[in-house]
Amino acid sequence: EIVMTQSPDTLSLSPGERATLSCRASQSISTNLAWYQQKPGQAPRLLISGASTRATGIPARFSGSGSGTEFTLTISSLQSADFGVYYCQQYYNWPPYTFGQGTKLEIK
Amino acid sequence: QVQLQESGPGLVKPSETLSLTCTVSGASISGYYWSWIRQSPGKGLEWIGYIYYSGNTNYNPSLKSRVTMSVDTSKDQFSLKLTSVTAADTAVYYCARTVRDGQRWAWFDPWGQGTLVTVSS
Numbered sequence: 727e728i729v730m731t732q733s734p735d736t737l738s739l740s741p742g743e744r745a746t747l748s749c750r751a752s753q754s755i756s757t758n759l760a761w762y763q764q765k766p767g768q769a770p771r772l773l774i775s776g777a778s779t780r781a782t783g784i785p786a787r788f789s790g791s792g793s794g795t796e797f798t799l800t801i802s803s804l805q806s807a808d809f810g811v812y813y814c815q816q817y818y819n820w821p822p823y824t825f826g827q828g829t830k831l832e833i834k
Numbered sequence: 835q836v837q838l839q840e841s842g843p844g845l846v847k848p849s850e851t852l853s854l855t856c857t858v859s860g861a862s863i864s865g866y867y868w869s870w871i872r873q874s875p876g877k878g879l880e881w882i883g884y885i886y887y888s889g890n891t892n893y894n895p896s897l898k899s900r901v902t903m904s905v906d907t908s909k910d911q912f913s914l915k916l917t918s919v920t921a922a923d924t925a926v927y928y929c930a931r932t933v934r935d936g937q938r939w940a941w942f943d944p945w946g947q948g949t950l951v952t953v954s955s
Contacts, residue, residue, distance in 0.1 A: 815879075
């Protein structure tokens with residue numbers, strides 16, 4: 727099973743700042759990685775697939791990068807709507823698909 | 835657009851069977867794999883398994899002995915049964931469409947709103 731590890735667990739930033747979230751895979755997964763955003767009481771929402779391709783309707787301030795075992799989700803200028811929990815998920819090898827434990831992005 | 839809605843009991847007794855159904859609207863269930871994913875405070879997001887519209891399944895090895903999924907294409911529904919539940923199975927259960935990326939069945943989009951299932955006597 728591929729283990730996904732996210733860092734940091736919590737990130738406290740102000741609106742307008744740049745956010746950088748990291749995800750590490752326990753083995754190489756090429757670019758077979760997705761990112762999701764989850765707000766309280768809601769289901770996760772797909773942001774990024776293929777490590778860097780934004781999903782339909784996702785603003786350009788969200789960008790993904792990386793390959794192999796190291797991945798980054800960057801939010802260029804935080805808006806109030808961006809605060810929540812972010813998860814990465816690998817789809818290189820399954821079963822099972824696996825998720826990171828999440829990074830909580832909170833307002834400073 | 836595609837929408838998914840989970841339904842089923844919110845409370846299940848220990849050792850009994852958890853049963854949930856997901857209804858798909860806005861698109862046909864055909865041509866996709868459909869997944870169940872759960873979220874608990876202790877284990878985060880956990881993929882339970884998926885089912886193809888033809889009935890082919892693939893389950894998480896950690897749950898395989900207790901999981902059965904089925905599909906009803908006439909109703910655009912698919913279902914989950916999890917047997918011998920314990921408190922560790924308490925979670926929010928989501929259904930989601932599994933999206934294909936070339937030869938891989940890859941990410942999950944969209945998701946249902948989720949339903950909380952509590953295992954307690």
